Amino acid sequence: MRRTTISECPDCGSKDLRKDREKGEVICKECGLVVEEKMVDFSQEWRDFSDDGGESKRRTGAPSTYTQFDQGLGTEVGTTSDFYKLGSEGAKDKFFRLRKWQYRISTAIERNLKVALAELKRVSSFLKLPKSVEEESARIYTMAVQKGLVRGRSMESVVAGALYAACRRHEVPRTLDEMGEASGIEKKEIGRTYRFVTRELGINILPSNPADYIPRFASALNLSAETQSRSVEILEQARDIELTSGRGPTGIAAAALYVSSLIHGEKRTQREVADVAGVTEVTIRNRYKELIKKLKLTKEVEKNKKK
DNA sequence: AAGACGAAAGTGGTTGA
């Protein structure tokens, strides 16, 4: 895969950049700007779900692209020019039957996919998601359609659910709020379809890591790179003493960022942090209290308060 | 006046009988 390399930050010109290979992000250490969000595609095809309904969707060969409505493969059984190559009458009958049958089952799905993938691309570009996530979500959506999971649900909500799932798998999580804003679907609904689709398709998603949210939140708050990396340290320590399990990852990320901003004398209000993280001040306060207590950070915060 | 703090009641999802 070809990757372009950027050697200096377009915002402040600093050459001190930090690369996060896993997330395909490049972050400027000076200003914390997320310079590049290019995803390395390490996705695999996990399409051999166990037998269901008898029809096998397996195939071999080069991977096709899923962001084209027909997956980049022609779906015509044959063209009329092929017709004249056929010999017997039986073969000709079969030719027509096959083509008619093929046409019927494919048009419904194709029509759906065509519209859905356009919507998917729209939302994806709105959220500035990497290409590989877009591909993955298209793949998820395609499978959902083939299994008839869209029935009884709005197409848009399934699209949003597929995108959300793909983001999680690629460790570039967006919050349900952001997804809701981009797609115009209520976040409750997205969460519901997301859970439904992933369960039905047997996709397992690891619980998202709070640290994955840090670069974006910090960038939105104009926090320095030191503050940012400090908050990641805090998160690691918090995880080691089981402060993170069971809690909402965004809340923890937000609290770590808040503490870190206090320590580095770039104070942000709880309100500001809460807004970009999509949680309430109360949640930040609760996490914040736990953090400074369990990690004996009180002294550090006090020390920098006077500045 | 704005921000931080905390109590109390409500919401939606998970879990276990």
Added chain:
DNA sequence: TCAACAACTTTCGTCTT
């Protein structure tokens, strides 16, 4: 299927800067 439960939110009053 239902009730208990944990996490989070909303709302509101009080304290601090």
